[in-house]
Amino acid sequence: MGALSIGIGGAAGDGLARCGDILARTGTRLGLHAYAYNSYQSVIRGGHIWLTLRMGEDKVRSHGDHLNLLIALNQDTLERHAPQVEAGGWIVYAADRLTCPERLPGKDVNLLGMPVKELLKPLGKVPPVMQNSVLVGAAAHLLGLDPAVLEGVTGDIYAGKPVEVIAHNVDATRAGHAHARQHTAALNTGWAFSRTARPFLTGNQAMALGALAAGCKFYAAYPMTPVSNILHYLAAHGPDFGMVVKQCEDEIAVIHTAIGAGYAGVRAMCATSGGGFALMSEAVGFAGMIEAPVVIVEGQRAGPSTGVPTKTEQGDLNQVFGASQGDYPRAILAPVDTADAFGSVAEAFNLAERFQMPVIVMSDLALAEHYETVEHTDLDWDMPIDRGERVDDVAEADGYLRYRLTPSGVSPRALPGTPRAAHIAASDEHDEAGILLSDVFASPPMRRKMHEKRMRKLEAVAAQLPPPERYGASRPEVLLIGWGSTGGVIREAVDLLSERGVVAGQMQVKYLLPFPTGAMLEAIDTARRTVVVENNLTGQFARYLRAETGHRAHGLVLRYDGEPFTPGYIAERAQAVLTGRSQPLALSEGEARECAYHYIRSRLGDMAWPATLRRVGEHVYGEPAWEARLEGRDDGHDMGLLVIGADTGAVLALHHPIPRTQEAAHGHA
Amino acid sequence: MATLELPIETYDGPVDPDWCPACGDFGVLKALKQAAGSLGIRPDDMLVVSGIGCSSNLPGFIHAYGVHGLHGRAVPLATGAHLANTDLTVVITGGDGDGYGIGLGHMLHAMRRNLNLTYVVMNNQVYGLTTGQASPTTGLEVVTKSTPRGNPELPLNPLAMALAAGCGYVARGFSGDVAQMAGLIAGGMRHRGFALVDVFSPCVTYNHLNTYPYFRERVYKLEEAGHDPADLAAAMRAAGESERLPTGLFYQVERPSYADREPALADGPPVKRPIKGNGDAFRSLIAAMC
Numbered sequence: 001m002g003a004l005s006i007g008i009g010g011a012a013g014d015g016l017a018r019c020g021d022i023l024a025r026t027g028t029r030l031g032l033h034a035y036a037y038n039s040y041q042s043v044i045r046g047g048h049i050w051l052t053l054r055m056g057e058d059k060v061r062s063h064g065d066h067l068n069l070l071i072a073l074n075q076d077t078l079e080r081h082a083p084q085v086e087a088g089g090w091i092v093y094a095a096d097r098l099t100c101p102e103r104l105p106g107k108d109v110n111l112l113g114m115p116v117k118e119l120l121k122p123l124g125k126v127p128p129v130m131q132n133s134v135l136v137g138a139a140a141h142l143l144g145l146d147p148a149v150l151e152g153v154t155g156d157i158y159a160g161k162p163v164e165v166i167a168h169n170v171d172a173t174r175a176g177h178a179h180a181r182q183h184t185a186a187l188n189t190g191w192a193f194s195r196t197a198r199p200f201l202t203g204n205q206a207m208a209l210g211a212l213a214a215g216c217k218f219y220a221a222y223p224m225t226p227v228s229n230i231l232h233y234l235a236a237h238g239p240d241f242g243m244v245v246k247q248c249e250d251e252i253a254v255i256h257t258a259i260g261a262g263y264a265g266v267r268a269m270c271a272t273s274g275g276g277f278a279l280m281s282e283a284v285g286f287a288g289m290i291e292a293p294v295v296i297v298e299g300q301r302a303g304p305s306t307g308v309p310t311k312t313e314q315g316d317l318n319q320v321f322g323a324s325q326g327d328y329p330r331a332i333l334a335p336v337d338t339a340d341a342f343g344s345v346a347e348a349f350n351l352a353e354r355f356q357m358p359v360i361v362m363s364d365l366a367l368a369e370h371y372e373t374v375e376h377t378d379l380d381w382d383m384p385i386d387r388g389e390r391v392d393d394v395a396e397a398d399g400y401l402r403y404r405l406t407p408s409g410v411s412p413r414a415l416p417g418t419p420r421a422a423h424i425a426a427s428d429e430h431d432e433a434g435i436l437l438s439d440v441f442a443s444p445p446m447r448r449k450m451h452e453k454r455m456r457k458l459e460a461v462a463a464q465l466p467p468p469e470r471y472g473a474s475r476p477e478v479l480l481i482g483w484g485s486t487g488g489v490i491r492e493a494v495d496l497l498s499e500r501g502v503v504a505g506q507m508q509v510k511y512l513l514p515f516p517t518g519a520m521l522e523a524i525d526t527a528r529r530t531v532v533v534e535n536n537l538t539g540q541f542a543r544y545l546r547a548e549t550g551h552r553a554h555g556l557v558l559r560y561d562g563e564p565f566t567p568g569y570i571a572e573r574a575q576a577v578l579t580g581r582s583q584p585l586a587l588s589e590g591e592a593r594e595c596a597y598h599y600i601r602s603r604l605g606d607m608a609w610p611a612t613l614r615r616v617g618e619h620v621y622g623e624p625a626w627e628a629r630l631e632g633r634d635d636g637h638d639m640g641l642l643v644i645g646a647d648t649g650a651v652l653a654l655h656h657p658i659p660r661t662q663e664a665a666h667g668h669a
Numbered sequence: 670m671a672t673l674e675l676p677i678e679t680y681d682g683p684v685d686p687d688w689c690p691a692c693g694d695f696g697v698l699k700a701l702k703q704a705a706g707s708l709g710i711r712p713d714d715m716l717v718v719s720g721i722g723c724s725s726n727l728p729g730f731i732h733a734y735g736v737h738g739l740h741g742r743a744v745p746l747a748t749g750a751h752l753a754n755t756d757l758t759v760v761i762t763g764g765d766g767d768g769y770g771i772g773l774g775h776m777l778h779a780m781r782r783n784l785n786l787t788y789v790v791m792n793n794q795v796y797g798l799t800t801g802q803a804s805p806t807t808g809l810e811v812v813t814k815s816t817p818r819g820n821p822e823l824p825l826n827p828l829a830m831a832l833a834a835g836c837g838y839v840a841r842g843f844s845g846d847v848a849q850m851a852g853l854i855a856g857g858m859r860h861r862g863f864a865l866v867d868v869f870s871p872c873v874t875y876n877h878l879n880t881y882p883y884f885r886e887r888v889y890k891l892e893e894a895g896h897d898p899a900d901l902a903a904a905m906r907a908a909g910e911s912e913r914l915p916t917g918l919f920y921q922v923e924r925p926s927y928a929d930r931e932p933a934l935a936d937g938p939p940v941k942r943p944i945k946g947n948g949d950a951f952r953s954l955i956a957a958m959c
């Protein structure tokens with residue numbers, strides 16, 4: 001069997017992340033590959049959290065389209081996700097707390113209702129979250145994971161907690177595992193378990209490690225989802241590597257502190273999301289102007305404005321291209337997966353120092369926060385380091401020209417403190433010595449030559465960058481073109497299309513600026529049809545591709561609901577493009593159900609649920625609609641109807657008034 | 670001024686200032702050179718950082734390392750350079766618009782962080798470079814290009830603000846008294862932590878109210894009035910004076926600087942340390958992810 005998907009759902013505060021962590025680390029320690037994506041909301045407690053963990057013997061590149069094993073920590077999860085479990089799959093839940101309505105699971109789906117209270121009785125009085133360990137133990141049995149390794153991981157994950165907490169959790173997992181084994185056989189996964197563990201980490205962690213390996217000595221940040229974890233990680237570990245980690249008062253301060261540190265001669269990095277990057281904008285061009293190296297991570301999240309702070313998007317491309325006034329040299333990199341996130345940061349430092357310019361590394365929430373196994377060799381401590389041309393001493397005073405007009409455009413750098421090389425680095429236009437051209441010493445030709453010198457650096461950058469990665473058929477019927485973090489999921493979509501008999505290929509763009517125009521045109525020439533795949537509403541990259549190559553993609557696969565792509569989502573829509581159908585915009589059944597849940601949770605609290613959903617003729621706007629019948633959670637009594645317009649999404653409520661019971665709490669934004 | 674360790678010409682810049690003749694900023698430039706000379710700071714070890722404004726052009730007129738940054742952003746820029754290389758003497762120069770207007774937030778945080786930076790504000794109570802609009806220190810009801818019917822806002826009191834923000838070195842100079850100002854700047858450079866030297870630096874072109882004669886009539890020296898710079902309450906009272914205008918050192922207190930508390934600086938300035946950190950520490954981070 002290939003990879004299996006495990007879904008864990010509950011409310012925030014249910015301890016769900018830990019369940020996922022324990023299962024994933026048990027699997028990865030046993031030699032499996034894993035990929036985990038947490039689709040959480042911006043709430044500290046309450047709300048619906050859904051974690052998908054996909055594991056298998058081969059590299060797993062996305063969280064997939066399937067659900068084989070459901071661990072439900074609350075009733076909501078059972079209701080929402082039980083229908084998605086595939087034939088042969090399992091649903092694991094606490095049978096003494098939750099009930100799984102019989103009509104929900106599909107055919108050949110097995111229920112494993114655990115008598116949690118009874119199993120926990122021998123432990124004495126323990127907190128309710130202990131149910132998690134029981135369910136994890138049961139799931140581990142179904143997946144055939146070695147219980148000894150499971151117990152070891154459980155101990156590690158709870159390390160630092162009081163001994164009795166660790167012991168209770170280990171005992172609870174053991175009890176869950178034993179009970180499941182008594183009642184059912186394990187799934188036939190066919191996994192051989194090599195027992196060689198790979199690192200399992202997020203894109204944020206990969207970037208932080210990349211910075212450490214690259215010798216970064218200065219990191220500045222202002223907290224912002226989805227990149228705050230880079231700050232947390234480096235604050236904890238950076239000082240052990242001689243790294244100064246500074247939380248500043250705002251993003252304007254962040255980037256200037258980083259530029260100041262880069263100017264003074266250390267490798268300096270900062271990270272933010274779209275909103276913070278907007279504040280940094282003026283300074284990006286400043287770094288280009290004074291030719292100071294700096295690495296900026298832009299972790300995109302769903303915009304515009306505060307947007308959906310905890311959801312993913314690739315919507316900041318226009319902003320990053322448009323950052324700062326005037327023309328100035330810079331490179332923009334978008335790592336294509338977790339392993340590449342490590343390497344890209346390291347590469348960004350080499351580019352920044354060699355070419356004395358800002359380098360922006362574009363990530364997004366999906367890449368920043370999902371966990372994935374990578375190979376040890378992907379996280380190479382001994383990567384090459386290129387600090388660029390430097391001047392360490394100058395024989396005579398006035399012999400040094402900081403902004404010497406050279407054929408390559410690179411002028412050797414003297415750091416402050418270098419003897420006899422004192423000069424000024426100015427945001428105003430300047431001559432070779434750094435003297436301002438903007439006031440009394442105006443000189444249009446010198447301005448022109450200095451402007452050209454800076455931009456000339458990009459020619460050498462373009463020449464040294466490798467072409468975008470190709471995957472799949474060399475003469476594809478459809479070439480999927482993606483950029484940045486979608487490298488893995490598009491690759492899986494290509495495989496899926498091939499399975500369905502479509503000759504497909506992939507071109508994944510990592511270097512956005514300078515743009516590999518030649519390589520793109522060559523790739524486009526090999527394909528009958530091109531489809532640009534990106535996580536935004538307007539196809540920002542497709543427009544850029546057209547501007548740079550003159551090629552207009554034959555179709556777009558877009559997603560902008562805040563969720564990352566899955567292979568099936570891409571494959572289905574790419575096929576639609578091939579057959580001339582357009583991307584369907586009407587609400588799907590699953591989406592209509594989520595709309596119903598949103599309405600219920602925000603207006604009616606916990607008392608109702610959308611028991612049935614059916615497609616009906618007309619909404620008030622004269623459009624097709626979904627009709628959700630509401631039932632009371634307690635006794636299933638009729639609570640009215642919701643009619644949801646399939647095109648507009650407008651909700652018409654015909655329910656009996658029920659007092660609002662739940663207070664929503666905010667966080668993360 | 671006391672004897673100079675290095676002659677003042679040591680710091681003569683590549684070009685002469687292009688300020689209007691008699692602009693107060695000339696006095697500040699001279700005082701800064703004298704201060705550096707009195708402490709014997711080599712130009713190669715000094716970094717002068719500024720924002721944008723007439724006053725912010727100063728780094729171009731002095732022989733030292735300099736960064737002429739963006740409007741209002743000199744403080745974070747200087748912060749990064751300082752933390753990367755704590756061996757440099759870092760001085761910030763700029764105007765009241767730059768420091769107390771657009772850049773005010775940064776300045777307050779630098780004060781409470783006690784970063785080892787000396788900030789000399791050429792306070793001319795007007796925006797000079799942009800040809801004479803109101804600044805945060807322009808007086809109430811004063812007519813400027815942007816306040817033709819009189820300024821409706823109360824001026825900011827930078828010294829009282831600095832004292833309240835926990836600044837450990839608060840002083841005021843006057844461009845008409847270079848010797849005193851040089852001493853105040855030198856004191857700020859020697860001070861372990863953030864030092865603010867606010868300077869009455871008349872804009873002879875756009876401010877016809879706060880002129881040299883205006884200040885000469887009003888200034889008096891705190892050191893001659895028996896002021897105790899360790900007395901915070903007395904410093905606050907002096908900062909509040911508006912009829913007569915005290916100059917000199919208002920307040921000084923020694924505290925550990927930010928750099929003193931930063932663990933990553935324990936082994937010296939980051940710029941002087943090997944580029945590669947600790948490989949074993951890296952491998953144990955990876956092991957923790959398995």
Ligand SMILES: Cc1ncc(C[n+]2csc(CCOP(=O)(O)OP(=O)(O)O)c2C)c(N)n1
Pocket residue numbers: 721722723724725740763764765766767768791793795796797798799804872
């Ligand atoms: C972001 C930004 N906004 C506005 C300006 C225009 N500007 C340049 S200098 C200045 C004010 C200068 O006043 P001040 O700092 O008091 O210096 P002075 O010229 O009086 O010495 C302004 C608003 C700019 N350069 N950058």
Ligand code: SF4
Pocket residue numbers: 687688689691692693694723724793797798871872873874875
């Ligand atoms: S405009 Fe005012 S501040 Fe600017 S140089 Fe002239 S006198 Fe000085």
